[in-house]
Structures are given as C-alpha cells and as structure tokens.
Amino acid sequence: MDRRSLLGGAVIGSAGLSAGIGAWARGIEGQHAPDLGNGTFLNPVLSGDRPDPAILKDGADYYLTFSSFDAYPGLTIWHSRDLVNWQPRRPALTRNIGSVWAVSLEKHGGRYFLYIPVKARPNDVFVTWADHIDGPWSDPVPLGLPRHIDPCHAVAEDGSRWLFLSGGDRVRLSDDGLRLAGPVEHVYDPWRYPDDWDVEGFSPEGPKIHRRGNWFYMLTAVGGTAGPPTGHMVIAARSRSLHGPWEQHPGNPLVRTRSADEAWWSRGHASLVEGPDGSWWALYHGYRKDFWTLGRQCLLDPVRWTADGWFAMTGGDLSRPLPQPRGGVALPHGLALSDDFAGPLQLGTKWTFFRPAPDEAERLHVADNTLHLAARGEAPSNGSPLLLNAGDTSYRFECTIAVEPGCTAGLVLFYDDRLYAGLGFDAERFVTHQYGIERARPANPHGARLRMRITNRRHIVAIHTSGDHGQTWQRFDRGMEVSGYHHNVRGGFLSLRPGLYAAGRGGARFSDFRYAALADGAAATTAG
Template sequence: MITNPFKTTTSILAFSALLAFNSGFAQKNTKNTKDAPVFSNFVYQGKDKIYDENPLKEGEFYSPILQGCYPDPAITRKGDDYYLVNSSFSMFPGVPIFHSKDLVNWKQIGYVLDRPSQLKVETAGVSAGIYAPDIKYNKHNDTFYMVTTQIASGIGNMVVKTKDPAKGWSEVKKLNFDGIDPAIFFDDDGKAYIVHNDAPDKGKERYSGHRVIKLWEYDLEKDDVIPGTDKIIVDGGVHPDQNPIWIEGPHLYKHKGKYYLMCAEGGTGDWHSEVIFTSDSPKGPFIPANNNPILTQRYFPKDRKNKVDWAGHADLVEGPNGQWYGVYLAVRPNEKQRVNTGRETFILPVDWSGTYPVFENGLIPMKPTTKMPKGVTNQVGKNGFLPNGNFTFTDNLSTPNLDYKWIAMRGPRENFINVSKDGTKVIPFTTNIKAQAPVSALFHRQQHATFDATVTLKYQPKSEADLAGITCYQNEKSNYVFGVTKKGNDTYLVLERTEKSGSKLLASEKIDVKKPIQLQVTAKGDDYNFNYSTDGKSFKNLGGTVSGDILSTDVAGGFTGALIGLYSTSGNDVRP
C-alpha cells in the first residue's frame, strides 16, 4: 500500500525548508545551439488489449478519460462549461486544466501554474511540488479559485484566481494554515470555507496515519482563512475506533439544503476509498453515511482480469440534464501488478436521488466503458478533443507552440528548447537525468501498458560528456537512458539502467550518426525494448528485453507515472 510520505505537518514544513535552501537554483544552457540535438517526427501508439477486446458501443465512452499520470482530479462548473484540474508534482508547467461542455469530450486549455513566479520546484523531488489541487467557481463574484499545496520552497497551502481559466491565473497567495489537500466551498449566502487534511492536535495522535479534516472560514476580501475559526470536523475517519488512516482530499458540497463532506480514506494504495458525511451546518457535526465507502475497489480478487485498483480521491459535479458525475483517480496495473501509467482520471455517473450520493458501479469491479450522458455525441480524438482508448499521437515537433502534452521537470521547457521547421532542439544542461534539478528533457506521459514511441534524432556528440536520446523516467533514481554519446573518435549508442542501488550499462554499440537515426521504445506490460534504425525502415534491438519495474511507483516510490523523455545533457556519465 502506498500512503502519503508526509506523516505530520512538521515534516511538511521541514521538507519545504530544505527545498527553500537552494530556491535560487537556475540551470543554464552551456552549449551553442548549433551543436544541440534535433528531435523530430515523434510518434506514440497505444496498443492495450483491453480496448481491442472492448470496442465502444453506441452511447458509450471510455474511462479513464485522462490516461497516464493525471491524478487527484477536481472539477467545477460555470453554466455549461466544466473545468477539471490534476496534481502535477514537480512537472512544469503545473496543474493541467481541461475544459468540456459535456463531461465526455475534453480539451486541454493550458496550465494553471505556468510561470516560475507561481511554481518554485527547482530542487524538489519528483513527487513533491503540487499536491491535490481543487478548482471551484464562485458565482457571487464570478471568479474561479484554485487552491492546492505546494510542497516546495516553503510555500505550503496557496490560492490563485481568475475570471477566465483559459486566459491565465493570478500570482500565488500563500494561505496561513498547515496540512495538505485544501478545498474551497462557497455557500448560498456568499460565505466561503476551506476544508483540508491536517495532523491531530498536538499530543492527540493515536496511531500512524491518524489525520483529521479541518474547516476554516475564508475571507474573500483578504483571500485567507480567518484566524481562530478553525475546527476539526472529522477526527480519524468513518470509524475512529478502527484507526482509519489518511482521511484526506476533502470536498464540501450543499445539496437539497444539507451539507456533505466527501473524503478519501485508507491511503492512496490498495485500501483507497471514498467516504461521505452529512450535516445541517458547514461546521458540523458531520455524521458518516451507513453505506460507506461509496467508492472503492479494495474488496475484489487481486488476480481479476482488466483490474482497476486504488480508486478514490474523488470530486462531484452536476452534469448535463441534472445527472451527477464523479471524477476520481485509480490505477490499471499490468500483468506483474506494476503501475507504470500512474494514477489516472476516471469518471462515473452518480445517483443522488437519495440522501447520499452513490457512484454507479463504483463498488463492483470497474469496466472500461461508461454510458454517455443523454444527448451527447462522442467526439473523443476528433475536432481537437483529447483522445482516449488506443490512439496514435504524432508530432513533427516543428510547431512554435508545442502541444500541451509536452512538459518539463522542475523548470520551464522554454529554458532549453528551440523550435524550428526541422524539429525541436533540446539544448543540453550540464546536469544529467540523475540530478534533483531541472533537466533538459521534453516529457510525454506513458498512457498505455502496451505502446510504441519513436522519434527521429539528428545529433553528432562532440565529447563523452555529450549525450542525447530517449529516457524512460520515473524519477532521478529510477530510469532508463537510451542515447548517443562519444568515446574517443567513435560514436556509440548506449542503454543504461538506473535504480536506487546505482546505475548499470546494459549495452552499447558503435553507430554511424552522419545521418539522422530513429530511436524507439516499446513496452508490453513489464517488458520494455529499446530499438534503433539507421535506414528508416528496419529496427535493431539494443540490450534485449528489460524490465519496466523501476518505472512503477511500487518499486520506485512516489506518486507519479512513467514519462518518456526527449533528452540531452552535457554532463553525461554513461560510458560505453
């Protein structure tokens, strides 16, 4: 089971202080751009069997709606417009934001935190940075709010605002309370509240994983909680006598005159669940429903086919025609129970005709398809809408504004890329992929258990310190590097595996790079292969079949999914 690494508020603050120590860090390009590698013609193809075996029928769409590392979804509505955000940790830009008119067809409209002034993660661990964002629209002042926890640079809990989510967000306003996972709620009378996960009062922690949910009144003029208004509204969880762990990810709602508090419980691993409480007041007391949990996958055989697991951390929204829906995270392990694709965003209809909301089919083994809302046409993968299921993403990497899919790690991609009609130059940093620092790599999420990813590389390294190619990356201590470097007067293609115990060269081969070459990574569950082509027709393998174990959070640790990077460095330490 994976649980939160920050057991107390004190540890969060200490961690933030450690990161803040080097908050002025900024990596610089060290080479003339004429020597930089040029990447072009990137093709990613998803080939998961589950989609071949479960073709869509009339009136269906696939869930997850966001495949790959898009965890901790939160959603809001203004009129007919829906906006969804996800955790982004130390990826840059941060907090991807998506828009839909119908909850089926989605477009990414950008990122909430798209400037270094908003996101200070230069020295943060991959699974630090941005945790559990919440987005809510306040009809009383026609303003969108995004609150989250930034585990970096001493920022902690924070808020940004906008009138239009597609036109940029304000600078960060630090919020004065401890804990993590804040969510904001706007009541009918115009008052606002914050709920969040926190440690128990000092001296009252009963067991490891004991957490509480706190509520604060929120001052909309000052954009901060009102001192002295904090109150513990849940202590431990649904059954305090059973020592429930990690009550977190809270959201507050008002429905038919009553207040509902929905939270994740059980940690983010295989005991994850979603639970619900109700009250006549936003300040409680909150009484748990008798039918908790209302969403989980923890009760089913571990060897079930097409397993979806770890379901929880949900948010609710009223959809078209008054039908409620819930977005939530879950994972789809491969045949060896690895979770290389990370925690993804799923959706289910919610029945709220009774006292409590109930996720339809949220307490049975989950299926890959979901019924569409009435009157909606499935345009997924068409007309600019994001694809899901098995799809192919092709990018010649020559468009000045690169696709939103491309992200960097710990700093802006603009610091190291140069886009031209021939492709994208990835200008090398002196740091390499093993550094807990900004790295010169453009990353694309792994979105399928079975996939091919191929890119054309034009590059002639000048020394053994130079390398460019593909990286399959979980974090700085868990990754593969498949790239071109130099030894003496010869050019080599190398494959290196890095894990917690150290790095190992798996294979190397002398190669002619006078002409562009193609590099390819393929995966089929836990089996990964790294291939290359010098003629654009036939591919040759280097290093045989290797395990994707280090690209899974159950081996590498943390909360992110695997990334495929177009990478260069002038600080290479892989020796053929």
Template sequence: MNLLKIGIAGLLLSLSLTPSFAQDAVSQTWVADLGNGMYKNPILYADYSDPDACRVGDDYYMTASSFNCIPGLPILHSKDLVNWTIIGYAIDRMPENALFGTGVNHGGNVWAPAIRYHNGEFYIYYGDPDLGIFMTKTKDPAGTWEPLVLVKEGKGLIDSCPLFDDDGNVYLAHGYAGSRAGIKSLLAVTRLTPDGKKAVGESRIIYDGHDIDPTIEGPKFYKRNGYYYIFAPAGGVATGWQVAMRSKSVFGPYERKIVMAQGKSPINGPHQGAWVDTSTGEDWFIHFQDVGAIGRITHLQPMVWKNDWPVIGIDEDGDGSGDPVLTYKKPNVGKTYPIATPAESDEFSAGTLGLQWQWHANPQSWWYFADSTKGLLSLYSVPVVDGYKSLWDAPNLLLQKAPAPEFTTTMKLTLVPDNRFFGEKTGLVVMGLDYGVLTFENTENGFVLSQAECIKAEKGTTEKVNASVTLKNPTVYLRVKISEGAVCTFSYSEDGKKFTTLGNTFQAKEGKWIGAKVGTFCNRPIGGNDGGRVDIDWFRLTK
C-alpha cells in the same frame, strides 16, 4: 518563458508528415469513447492524479496534481465528461519560495488541487506540503492565470478545496501530510476572507479517521439541500474507498458513509475525485485508480442521490455503496460531441512545445527552440559539471505522461555536438524511481548509442550501461515499446525502417507520486559559454 501566454492553437500538435499525426488527431494509444453511445474506463489512461472538475454551462474543466513537473496544474476541457483535451496550465513555473532552486523537488510542490467557478472566475487551490495552501484564479481557464497567492502558511497542509457558501462566506477544507505535519488521517475546515485569498484564524478539525478511515485525505467540499458535504478518500491510494460526510453545520459534526468501494470490480482503491452534474440533471463522479508504473489513471462513474446521500458506481446489493463500472452509457449532455483525446505525438511544426510536455523542474528559457520553419525542436545541451551519475536530478528532462498500458514511442533526432569537447549526449528515456534509457553520445570514437538503466535512481545510484554500438551518422531513430506489465524494449534504426533491439528489457517503475514518463534530454559534461544541441524531427506515440 511563459507558456500560458502563447495561443492554444500554437501549443497543440501540428501535421508535418502524415495525417495520422495531425494537430487534432485522436490518440493512437487509448480512446475511451466507444463510438456507440458507450464509454470504457479509464477515460484517461494517464497519470492525471487527484483529479478535480467543475461544470460551467455546457463545458467541463478538470485539473490534477502536477507535483514537481512544469508547467503545473494542467487544465483539461470536455463537453461530455468522456472526451478530454489539454487546453493549458495554471502555473508556468514555481514561485521563488518553492523548494525548487535549480534542481528537482521530486514529489513536492503541487498536491491534490480543487477547481471551482465563482462569480465569473475560475479558482484553483492546492497544497504544497512544505509551504502551505496556494490559490490562483482567472476568467479564462485556457489563458493566463494570476500569480499564486499563499492562502494559509503551514508545513503539511495539503489537499485543499474551497466552498463559496450562498450567504457570502468562504471556507476551505484540507488535510494533513503525515510526512511533514507529523499527523495524518484528519480533515479540517478554515474560514477564508470573502475574496478567498487568506485564511482567517486557525483550522478546526472536523473529522478524525484514525479508527475507521485511516489515511483519510483529499476532501472535496460541496453544499446541497441544506447539507454541507465533504467527499474524501480513505484506506490508502491502492486499497481504499470513497467516503461521503454530511452536516447541517459547516464545522460539523459530520455523519459518515462509504459510498464507493472496489467491491467485485477489478478497479482497486477507487477514490478521490470530483462530483459533477450535467445540464440534463445527471450526476457523475471522476476519480483515479493507482495502477503502478503508469500512475494514477482517471475514471468516470455514474452517481445518484438517495436520501441525501451520494451513491457512486452501481449499487447492486442496495447497501448505499456502489462498485465502479468498466463500461457504461455516456453522460447525457444534450447532444453528441466528436471523439477527442489529449495531445501525445509532436511534429514540432507549431513553433512551440505541445501542451503534453512538462519539464522536470523550473525551466530556463534557453533550453529549447521550436523552429516552425524547419519543423524541428532543438534542445541545447545543459551542463552537468559535478560528474554525471544519472538523470534523476536533471531538471531539463522534457517528459510526457505514459498514455496507455501498452504503447510504442519513436523519435527521430540529429545530434549536433560542440566539437571542442566530447561527452554531449541526448536520448530517449522512460523515467521513474528506476529508469531505462537510450543515450546517444559524441565520443572520441564517434557517435555511440547505449542502452542503460538506473535502478533505485532516487537513492543516488549510478546509471549502468547494458549494451553499446558505434554509429557513423549523427541522425538516428530511437524507439521504446512498452508492453503489458510496463516491460520496456529499446531499439534503434539508422534508416527509420529496420529497427534493431539494443540491451536488456527494462521494468518501468512509477516516479515520486507520479507515473512513469517518456521523453528526452540533452546534456554536456562541462560548463563554458556554449555547447551543442540535438535537433528532434518528431516524437510519436503509437499502438
């Protein structure tokens, strides 16, 4: 399977029932564009962690960490920095040397990428904390990206960003993961070959943040007015600040200044992101905020330059460090563009998966069939032959990001079991370090719907059933409503009209470096040469 070779139009949502769920429908859960020339933060209330972006002409392209989720390295596009859509992925599966196998490498693989445009090509560099720094490139960001190249091998090398200097030299800034390297709070720069594919010599430490900038990481490399700049977050994900450093020499020494902090705003830990400009001469900064269960959501801040230092947000007291904004005038990009949002709901009429979907690990090609003639997504049951404990390490979870602080997910499905055995199950899951789920299972007593949860799933605990009901028909509507504070209420319906609450409320929790995700699955308790499936009519996210 190669999702990147499929046309973009075929990968987006398609209409099968009502105009509310059309292929180009605007989100029903979160829209940042206020429609009056203003926008609100976050511009994406979804877990696009560690965002980076670049401008090419009048187009903006953004990518983000994807960790163990596949396809990886999402590519988003915008014309105005406020309205974004998903146009593809740079990785359709992790390479064979990645720590994946057939299982799930929770929190591993793709950390803090950087995207740049150079000599007609787009480059993405990212750090795999267990293997080193990788690169891929393309001439078409919505098309196929080249196979990954290991640029610099080494355990604990993360958060990489290139700089294509105007003299033809190429450099790479990166950080260190304390969990693998045994050291953190250091930033380094290394030289690359002219083609950007290989590090030359050893990295040189250019900044030590232990004393005043603990946990400094995520460097982004720029050059302006003869200065080399490194933008980097420090102080921790939920509580930190944004630092800028400058030097006349690529290897330093660097001066340092805090250029954005929480200040009086409610936006905690505002940092790690991308400086971008507009063709009209404005400067902006994209960054994330950690909000717990939903993950690390994406903000857009105004930015200005004063005395060759960036000031991000609004600097009311004039100290050179800005506070984040909640609402602001949209960037001046020369014209007005229509409201657009990443894909969420899926009617499965396009003959392939929508771009919002990611697997929990490298997928097998036979796991699904998107039937455009019937408007169905069929998930074939994947064997769980070592005894079922939980979904934590199930690689065939098909998930998407939570898109808002409050939303409702509803799906219609029909379980088509293999009647030679019992125990095949499907369902609707809110996945994280803890997870809650509605499971629909073929049993000796008929079709049984259960509400279950698994607390501390990452510790190997077993899923616990809170309530069950026996249903006569294989078709059922499953629903979860996520309310303020990420509290989940599960319900079901046999006719799609009247929904009955089942089981306990569940407190959603983030995953390993990622936000809670919603989605589905299909498993069976035995191996053998065949099994059943679930046919999913649609999967809808609403307010």
C-alpha cells in the same frame, strides 16, 4: 518496411482488449478512447497519470485539472461538455513552486480560483486566480498552511468562504479568497474502516464539499493513496450547515477496491458533479490492474440519489461499459502525442519538464520541423528531461536525433531522477540507462545522427536504432522489464513517462517524434 507497421499501425478504428476490462475504443494514435460511439463509455475517461481530479461545472462547460507534481508547466485545464470526452486547453501554472498535489478548482463571483498544495521547503498552500479559464493566471501566493494538503474551497450558507483541509480540518478565507481570515480548526472526524482491512494508512485527505438542496455533502478519501490495491476508498458525510455537525453516510465506504482481481485498484479521492441532463456522477482516480506504472487514471462513476437524501455510486468495479450522460456535446477527445515540431512546442498541454529550473524553457528552440534542445546536466537524473503523459498499457515512440560535440542525448522511460530507463548516445558510444543509473557504453555504429525507437509492451521494453531514417532497424542488446518503476517502489506518486533528454555540452536536435499505442499481446499489424 512501411513505418506505419513499425509504429503499430493499429492506430485507428478498431477496438482492443485490455486485460480485465471490456473492449475499449481506439482514438488518436490508437490511444484509449472512452466513448464507444453507441451511447456508452468505458473507463478511464482520461487515461494516463490523472490523479486527484478537481472538477468544475461552469454552465454547459466542465473544467478539470489534476495533481501535476514535478511536471511543469503544470495544472493543465481540460474541457468537456459531456463528462466523457475531454480536450486539453492551457496550463495554469508555469512557475516551479514545488511538487503540486491535489488542488481545488473553483469559480466564485465570476472569478476562477486554484488552491494549490505544494510540497517544497517549506510546504504551503498557494492561491492563484484568473478572470478567464484560459488565463492569464495570477502569480501564485502562499497562504501560510504548512501542515495541510488537499484544500477544497466551500461557501457557507451565510456566504463566508472556507478551505476544507486534510485530517478533517478547515480554515476561513477572506472575502476575496486570497488570504486566511482565521485559525485552522478541526470540524470532522472521518469514518474508520475495520482493522482487518488491508490499507496503506488512515490518511484522511482530499475533502470535497458539495451543496445540493438543503444539505452540504463532504466526500473524503481514506486508506492511503497507493500501497495495497484494496487500500484507497471513498467515504461521505453530510450536514445541514457547512459549520456542522457532520453525519456519517450509513453506506460507508461508498467506493473501495475489494480484491486485487478487480480491474481498478486504489479507487478514491472523489468529487460529485451534475451531468448535462441533470444526472449525477462521481469523478475519482484509480490504478489500472497491474499497471501502477501508468499512475492514477481518471474514472467516472454514475451516482444515484436516494429518498432519504443520501447517494450511492452505481458503476460497480467499472470494468464494463456504462451509459453516458445525455444532453451534452461530445468534443474531440484527447491529443496526439506525436510531434513534427512544425510550430511552437506545446508546453504544458503535451510536453512537460521534470523539476525545471527558472530558465528551463530557454533551452528550447523550434525551427524547420526540428526541436533544438540545449544540453543540461550529465544524465537524465539531473538534466530535466522533456516528458509526455502516456496512458496505454503498450506503446512505442521513436525520434530522429542528432547530437553536437560533447552532447549525449536519447529517449527515456522516466519515473523520477532516481528511477528511469532508456538509451542515449554520442557520436562514438551508446549509454544504457537502467534502474536510474548509467551502465554499459557499447560502440555506436551510426555516428552523431540516428533514429531511435523504444517499445514498452506491458512493461517489457525493447530498444531499436537505425542509421538509415528507419528503413532498417537494429535491436539494442539490452532488454528491460519496468513493472517496478512506480510509487510503491520509489514514492512520489508519479508515473513512468516516455520522453527525451540532452545532457553534457552543446545540444541535440530532435525531429519526427512519433508515438503509437499498441495492441497488447501479438505484434500489431498495419491498419487501412
């Protein structure tokens, strides 16, 4: 059988349908592509787990990064010239400093800065800088802010530099932006929603400061990041001075999912940005309806300014195509998740480790179109698997794997170290991964080398194995349903990611890794 049909085949060209959302384009490997090619786009502009977007306009270029949590290398910088089509560049963070939450990406005095809140022991906010967006970035330095998250860099009308923080607080920075220059102070009491709204909690966080004309505008997220689909929201306030006082927007909340029937849940954590044609836009995140497993995806919403100096977001529930910003240059969008291991491993842009040790990268060696991965731990739970960020509601991935004596290796769908699913094997037996534990160990008829495939079709998982390089397949006798592998079950704000692992002793060799998005519903057919 033609392998293209096994991999979904529908990898190029045609439009598909995603439940509750209009027709969207197919890009690389059939992945969601926002640009519909007719002057309109359909959200998300970046699918997959892209939470807490931090956007920087730098002349004609736009740079964007997201919370990377326990994935390293982290804080990959994405690049666009039209706000719709995005390409990954390089990761800004290579050393594991803890779980990375919502950052601030800024340029000041010709230098780029990242302010990075980290959940670790102890919690803190770090700063790193670079003279070029691609780095090298300086080693992150803690500022000494253990009680706050979600910093946002802002420059006052008098030139002083500040970090605005969760809870309506702020702190002054030194002139070079690398140290604190004063105590934390409370400057803003956020707008409160009615008591009968279904939310996760008040949780004022993610402040974003923007200056336009004679006004400073502050956007804040309230209602909680996850929990009920109707919880997260965007509110705003403004002031003539960065030092206040702050006036609440009369239209608060500006964005809120009002019903679980909407296409996007828990919409919030917004930033404003000017488009290439002078139009204005908001970038924020949201969960695709019924797909908490995919994490929070990056959404683009048109903004209209009003005569009284306020603004409104006009994209509605974002379920339908919207006119694109004009005047920008469309870069090729996204990246292929397949890997033939023909060159250096794309760490940070494609592959990431989960909670890596300082020497984790030493486990990797790429040669002869093969990834050699040294074993670590006893299972995916303590073996720091190598993961991808997939944004499709249905997809499959497959790989040829060979294990050395003492090694168990395989493919996984991984949320965190306590919640994952998949299949591993050694030369004699399989090991079933389900609910974050190791279960049945049936006999392996293929020996120390086989090809494995995992299909995740709208949370229904099927696993196949092949001993003849994918010419024939055997379905593994354990089906799974993974719709509960997400934050509202486990916490952590993560997503369910495809990946590979090697545990035990020795190592494993991985070759010809293939990923393809699938059309929801009936099995996809071969294209072209």
